[in-house]
Amino acid sequence: MAKSIFAYKDTPNGYEPDNDLLGSPASGKREYYNFNLISKTEAEKIATKISVRSPVKIPHNAITKIDQKSGYAQIKSVWIENGVKYESRWHTRTPGTPANQTNSWVVTRKIQGSRTQKAGDTEYLLNNGQWVSESKWNNALKLRRQGRETKESREILDRGHIKDGD
Numbered sequence: 001m002a003k004s005i006f007a008y009k010d011t012p013n014g015y016e017p018d019n020d021l022l023g024s025p026a027s028g029k030r031e032y033y034n035f036n037l038i039s040k041t042e043a044e045k046i047a048t049k050i051s052v053r054s055p056v057k058i059p060h061n062a063i064t065k066i067d068q069k070s071g072y073a074q075i076k077s078v079w080i081e082n083g084v085k086y087e088s089r090w091h092t093r094t095p096g097t098p099a100n101q102t103n104s105w106v107v108t109r110k111i112q113g114s115r116t117q118k119a120g121d122t123e124y125l126l127n128n129g130q131w132v133s134e135s136k137w138n139n140a141l142k143l144r145r146q147g148r149e150t151k152e153s154r155e156i157l158d159r160g161h162i163k164d165g166d
């Protein structure tokens with residue numbers, strides 16, 4: 001019997017084995033890949049299919065890394081364009097996040113610096129096309145972890161975790 005590329009599904013009892021082969025985010029279901037259970041070639045094929053759904057175009061010269069983290073899968077592509085370092089990261093729902101969070105994209109850019117920004121500032125892309133500073137992003141994460149989330153901090157994280165397929 002072939003190994004399933006999908007390892008777990010989110011249920012009221014937590015994560016349970018899931019052998020369904022889910023095709024696309026349009027199905028309304030989440031994809032639960034476990035890249036440790038499949039070959040490197042299979043993982044690369046999946047990463048290629050998922051990468052075209054990125055909210056920003058990932059160039060062919062991007063370096064892509066496929067990871068199985070603790071409790072979630074991740075595909076990260078990194079490239080430099082016009083002196084700006086970009087990272088487009090897709091991941092399944094991470095442990096401890098709100099139950100309604102789906103597979104999502106997080107896109108960052110690290111800028112070289114200008115009159116208003118010091119060199120090395122990292123910004124996060126929101127689903128409305130705006131960029132938010134890394135310090136605001138990290139503060140929003142901190143507030144969520146502490147259970148002290150504000151409307152603004154929740155909005156930053158919700159907009160910055162761009163739903164797969166949006």
